[in-house]
Amino acid sequence: MFFYPWFPALMLAMESGNVINYRLAKIAYGGPSAAAEARMMIGEKIDAALKAGSILFGGGSSAQVISFYREQVAENASRLGSKS
Numbered sequence: 269m270f271f272y273p274w275f276p277a278l279m280l281a282m283e284s285g286n287v288i289n290y291r292l293a294k295i296a297y298g299g300p301s302a303a304a305e306a307r308m309m310i311g312e313k314i315d316a317a318l319k320a321g322s323i324l325f326g327g328g329s330s331a332q333v334i335s336f337y338r339e340q341v342a343e344n345a346s347r348l349g350s351k352s
Contacts, residue, residue: 283341290348
């Protein structure tokens, strides 16, 4: 299939865009939950980057990294209540 190598990356972009919208709305609303979300977001991004690096340094492929990030985005979408 011609689109196979790019399809997971395109899906990651679309899914993460939805999570970004939900997360920005939560942060813009303000309050203690907004501050907690901002702290959680930073920690998650650092952890995910370290894990992605370990996948690559362990001989993994970029497809495995994209799959890992899609799992992370799906967890965030579920937690934030989005339909992604």
